[in-house]
Amino acid sequence: MYDLHIHSKYSDGRSDIYEIASKAKEKGLKVIAIVDHSIEHRLGLTEKKAELRQREIEIAKSKYDIEILSGVECGILPNGEIVLPNFKFDFIIASVHEYVTEYEYYRRVLACLEKYEIDVIGHPFSSMFGFSENVRELDLKLLEKIEENGVAIEINSAHRSPPENFLELCKDWRISYSIGSDAHDVMRVGDVTWCMKIAKKYLRNSKFVLRHI
Numbered sequence: 001m002y003d004l005h006i007h008s009k010y011s012d013g014r015s016d017i018y019e020i021a022s023k024a025k026e027k028g029l030k031v032i033a034i035v036d037h038s039i040e041h042r043l044g045l046t047e048k049k050a051e052l053r054q055r056e057i058e059i060a061k062s063k064y065d066i067e068i069l070s071g072v073e074c075g076i077l078p079n080g081e082i083v084l085p086n087f088k089f090d091f092i093i094a095s096v097h098e099y100v101t102e103y104e105y106y107r108r109v110l111a112c113l114e115k116y117e118i119d120v121i122g123h124p125f126s127s128m129f130g131f132s133e134n135v136r137e138l139d140l141k142l143l144e145k146i147e148e149n150g151v152a153i154e155i156n157s158a159h160r161s162p163p164e165n166f167l168e169l170c171k172d173w174r175i176s177y178s179i180g181s182d183a184h185d186v187m188r189v190g191d192v193t194w195c196m197k198i199a200k201k202y203l204r205n206s207k208f209v210l211r212h213i
Contacts, residue, residue: 003190004033005156005180010053011036012043015186021060021068027190031210033091035071040083045072050087073122080111095122099130106138113145120152120178120209125166126159134166143173152209155195158182167202178209
């Protein structure tokens with residue numbers, strides 16, 4: 001199993017790298033990604049914090065014999081931009097983190113995909129951020145851009161996203177997917193059973209994102 005969306009104390013998580021790695025090993029995970037928030041977040045990763053975290057990741061990888069990706073979750077700003085510290089990450093997630101209308105959500109994500117090379121769109125259409133329903137013509141436009149850019153959609157167990165009506169559309173597209181617990185506490189590390197169930201139901205013919213990394 002995999003969990004490619006975990007937050008640590010280096011942003012707004014409550015667990016350190018070693019606690020996360022130990023829990024992942026205990027749960028039999030093969031690969032995890034620590035994806036702390038980027039510098040647009042008040043507790044996010046700076047270059048210095050990213051370097052310190054990387055040192056701990058390398059120690060934890062050796063100690064627990066588990067693959068740990070050094071990732072970041074960037075908030076997609078109103079102009080579609082993301083902000084990254086000067087650091088080479090293994091894994092970049094971009095997510096909307098503000099209450100927005102449906103049309104504003106699509107506009108931000110599409111603008112981001114036009115400007116940046118990212119690996120994953122995080123917790124798509126999460127109702128936590130005010131998104132209430134999908135717009136079919138914009139879904140198709142978004143899926144076209146996702147396929148064109150080779151970006152993965154995330155199946156996120158904390159947000160229970162994407163919604164199933166969007167996933168039903170995904171069956172007809174050559175897209176990749178990622179899975180993540182969005183854990184902010186060590187007890188939720190590896191909580192991806194729902195993700196695996198949804199992937200099996202809707203994305204059995206899609207590629208898992210790690211095949212491209």
